[in-house]
Amino acid sequence: MNQYDVAVIGSGPGGYVAAIRCAQLGMKTAIIEKYDTLGGTCLNVGCIPSKALLDSSHHYEDAIKHFEEHGIDIPGEVKVNLKQMIARKQDVVDQNTKGIEFLMNKNKIEVYHGLGSFKDATHINIDKDGKTETIEAKNIIIATGSKPSTLPFIELDKERIITSTEALKLKEVPKHMIVIGGGVIGLELGQVYKRLGAEVTVVEFMDRIIPGMDGALSKELMKVLKKQKVKFNLSHKVKSVERKGDEVIVKADDKKGEEVTLKGDYCLVSVGRRPYTDGLNAEAAGVKLDDKGRVEVNDHLQTSVSNIYAIGDVVKGAMLAHKAEEEGTMVAEILAGQKPHINYNLIPGVVYTWPEVAAVGKTEEELKEAGVDYKVGQFSMRALGRARASMDLDGFVKIIADKKTDEVLGVHMIGARCADLIAEGVTAMEFRASAEDIARMSHAHPTYAEAVKEAALAATADRALHA
Ligand code: FAD
Numbered sequence: 212m213n214q215y216d217v218a219v220i221g222s223g224p225g226g227y228v229a230a231i232r233c234a235q236l237g238m239k240t241a242i243i244e245k246y247d248t249l250g251g252t253c254l255n256v257g258c259i260p261s262k263a264l265l266d267s268s269h270h271y272e273d274a275i276k277h278f279e280e281h282g283i284d285i286p287g288e289v290k291v292n293l294k295q296m297i298a299r300k301q302d303v304v305d306q307n308t309k310g311i312e313f314l315m316n317k318n319k320i321e322v323y324h325g326l327g328s329f330k331d332a333t334h335i336n337i338d339k340d341g342k343t344e345t346i347e348a349k350n351i352i353i354a355t356g357s358k359p360s361t362l363p364f365i366e367l368d369k370e371r372i373i374t375s376t377e378a379l380k381l382k383e384v385p386k387h388m389i390v391i392g393g394g395v396i397g398l399e400l401g402q403v404y405k406r407l408g409a410e411v412t413v414v415e416f417m418d419r420i421i422p423g424m425d426g427a428l429s430k431e432l433m434k435v436l437k438k439q440k441v442k443f444n445l446s447h448k449v450k451s452v453e454r455k456g457d458e459v460i461v462k463a464d465d466k467k468g469e470e471v472t473l474k475g476d477y478c479l480v481s482v483g484r485r486p487y488t489d490g491l492n493a494e495a496a497g498v499k500l501d502d503k504g505r506v507e508v509n510d511h512l513q514t515s516v517s518n519i520y521a522i523g524d525v526v527k528g529a530m531l532a533h534k535a536e537e538e539g540t541m542v543a544e545i546l547a548g549q550k551p552h553i554n555y556n557l558i559p560g561v562v563y564t565w566p567e568v569a570a571v572g573k574t575e576e577e578l579k580e581a582g583v584d585y586k587v588g589q590f591s592m593r594a595l596g597r598a599r600a601s602m603d604l605d606g607f608v609k610i611i612a613d614k615k616t617d618e619v620l621g622v623h624m625i626g627a628r629c630a631d632l633i634a635e636g637v638t639a640m641e642f643r644a645s646a647e648d649i650a651r652m653s654h655a656h657p658t659y660a661e662a663v664k665e666a667a668l669a670a671t672a673d674r675a676l677h678a
Contacts, residue, residue, distance in 0.1 A: 213321070215241045217546060218335055218348035220327040220491070223251020225523030225535030226354030227311050232543030234318035241346060242320055243327035243337055245490075249311040250304075252356050252524070253532040256376045259307050261399055263300040264379065265563050268406040277602065291407050297380055329496035332516050350518045350546055353498070353506055354539065355491060357484040357524035362391075365452045365480055371459050372452055372478045375400060385409040387475035389461050391449050393420035395562045397481030398436070402564045405441055412442040412473055414449055414463055421562060425574040425623040427589075427609055432568055432625055435605045447471060452478055486525045501527075512542050520545075534558045559637050561630045566592075566606045569633035572621035572640055575611060584614040588646060588670025590662045592626040594677045597657035603627035608666040610636075610646055617645035617671065628659050635663050646670035 216238035219226045226242060227249060233240045248255055274289045315322050323346070325339030335351065337344045359374035361367055369377050378400045384407045390397040393415035405411040413420065419429040420436075420443070433443060447463040454460075459478040463471050486505040493500060499507045499515040506521035508514055514521050520542045523535030537553050544551040562568040578585045593604040606626025612619050622636030639649050649667035654660045661677075669675040 213241070213346045215239045215321070215346065215348040217241070217350045217352065217543075218243065218327075218346060219352045219354055220335065221251060221354035221356055221523075221525075222249040222311065222322075223354060223356045223523060223535060224253045224532040225356070225539045226251065226352065227314070227539075228536040229352050229354060229522060229539030229543050230320045231314060231318050232540045233546065234320050236543060236547040238543075238546065240318075240320045241323060241348065242315065243323045243325065243335065245324070245326045247324060248305075248308040249315065249322070250308040251354075253535075254307045254311065255304060256379060258532050260300045260304050260379045261375070261396070261403075262563055263303040264296065264403045265399060265565075267296045267299060268403045269565055272406040280602070291384060293381070293384055293407070300379065326490050328490055328492040329494075329498070330492075332496040332519060350520070351496075352539070352542055353488075353491070353493075353514070353519065353521040353525060354523050354535070355487050355525050356535075357530055358487045359480070360483050360485040361480050362449065362452075362482060364450070365391075367480060368454060371454055371457065371476065372480065374480055378404075378479050381477070385475065385477040387412065387477075389414060389459065389473050389475040389478045390481060391452070391461070391478065392481040392483070393417070393422075393443070393445070394481060394483070395421065395560075397479060398432070399563050400479060400481070401441060402436070402439070405439060409477075410440075410442070410475075412444065412475070414444045414447045414461065414473065416446070416448055418446045420445070421568065424560060424562075424568065424570055425609065425621070426576055427607075428568050428570065428623050428625050431606060432562070432564065432566075435566060435625075436564070444471065444473070452480070484524065484530055488525060511545055512538055513545075528555060529558055529560065531558060531560070554641070557637055557640055559633045561633065563630055566603065566626045567629040568625045569629040569636075570621070570623045571633055571636045572619070573611065574621060574623065578611060578620060583620070585611050585620060586614045586670055587611050588666045588668065588673075588675070590665035590669055590675055590678065592659065592662055594665070595657065595659065595661055597659055597661070598627065600657065601627060603659075608632075608662040610649070610663070610666040610670045612646040612670045617647055619644055619646055619649065619667075622663070624662070626659060626662065632660055632663060635660060650674075 222244035230242045325337040387410040390401040446466040449463045451462045461473045522538035524530045541551045559571040589609045592598045592606040608624040611621040646667045654664040
């Protein structure tokens with residue numbers, strides 16, 4: 212029987228990063244993945260393919276809406292070739308998953324393909340094509356991720372009533388896509404198909420989209436998406452989704468309890484994700500799950516069994532690839548006897564719509580509720596020379612700082628390239644910068660990053676220069 216210092220179950224961004232860090236630290240490491248390709252949700256049916264389609268559809272939208280103004284004439288009609296778009300996306304996915312294979316080889320990590328299930332706390336059965344192989348490991352890291360969840364009354368047929376996984380490989384552009392759930396995944400994929408020509412209607416239970424992010428971001432994003440002709444039904448409780456031939460009928464109750472009927476040809480159900488432990492046989496090892504089906508862990512990501520750890524989407528916290536990666540690194544370093552630490556307050560959240568939305572730290576709502584005395588500096592993208600040059604005028608940067616100490620407590624932004632810009636907020640907050648610190652740093656001109664400096668200036672005695 213093959214023996215390891217560490218076995219990782221699941222090869223998503225949590226699992227593969229944990230495996231690499233374990234190997235770097237000198238541990239004999241194995242990774243087990245039930246699918247044929249490595250990389251988990253993120254690389255196969257999540258972050259990477261969704262961004263590939265967002266990029267392609269963005270190019271198309273630019274071509275039909277903005278090229279003329281830029282002085283670029285295209286003789287003939289610009290058309291969507293969805294088959295090629297999906298093929299390019301798959302190519303991007305393949306390059307990335309092969310890259311993980313390369314990294315596993317490079318770090319001498321043994322890869323097992325098959326369903327991993329606990330035999331006991333130090334043995335894992337790996338089932339593939341009716342054969343079972345058992346390996347032994349001193350320590351085990353559960354990184355089995357998550358799957359799309361649904362509502363109990365919705366029957367996903369995966370053809371027209373679909374999850375994000377199917378939305379990444381449609382064979383036609385929907386005429387009318389009804390998106391249930393106004394969160395990150397629904398809005399990103401909704402925008403892809405909107406740009407490609409679909410009518411898109413978002414139905415959201417809450418009274419705002421991207422709940423959890425700062426209210427100012429929700430408002431601005433909704434305003435911009437409405438300009439892009441995305442339709443919204445907020446405060447609507449979906450009660451049935453039915454398919455009749457090629458038609459999908461969604462019924463919901465509005466705020467007043469009145470029934471609203473929406474008809475489309477596709478319905479994307481994006482109401483969140485559930486932790487995935489199916490087939491893991493966690494109980495054989497004595498690993499406890501919590502009431503939400505997540506693997507229960509302490510602050511060191513250790514489960515109820517001392518040599519078994521869990522990370523990523525399958526444990527509490529934000530379901531994000533970079534959070535999973537940090538946790539993978541943390542567990543590997545704990546196993547090596549180090550004392551790593553994750554500041555969960557500084558895990559940024561990003562929505563890759565255009566304009567992009569990004570945030571780190573506390574929202575204004577959270578600070579209000581906690582009774583913290585704060586001040587806000589906000590600066591509009593449209594006042595930037597860079598934004599005018601690219602015609603990406605929507606959005607703003609909002610910096611919230613402690614009223615007394617000026618320490619930055621939250622950075623919230625919407626606009627072009629905010630997904631990358633948020634790194635400045637994370638760095639500043641990691642070093643416990645004050646708004647004045649950011650305000651006094653030189654930011655290259657002309658860049659979108661100047662909005663960060665200007666918002667910091669606005670937060671320190673209202674002294675933005677270009678407002
Ligand atoms: P996963 O990536 O889910 O990987 C778990 C792996 O474990 C899977 O490969 C699974 O097959 C395997 N597995 C499960 N059980 C077993 C078993 N018993 N034996 C063997 N293998 C098993 N996050 C971001 O940060 N940025 C984004 O832009 C972003 N975009 C997204 C877009 C979409 C459409 C979706 C669906 C998600 C997106 N996410 C994004 C979320 C991100 O994909 C997840 O947070 C991330 O993949 C979690 O990583 P993980 O390692 O915990 O699990």
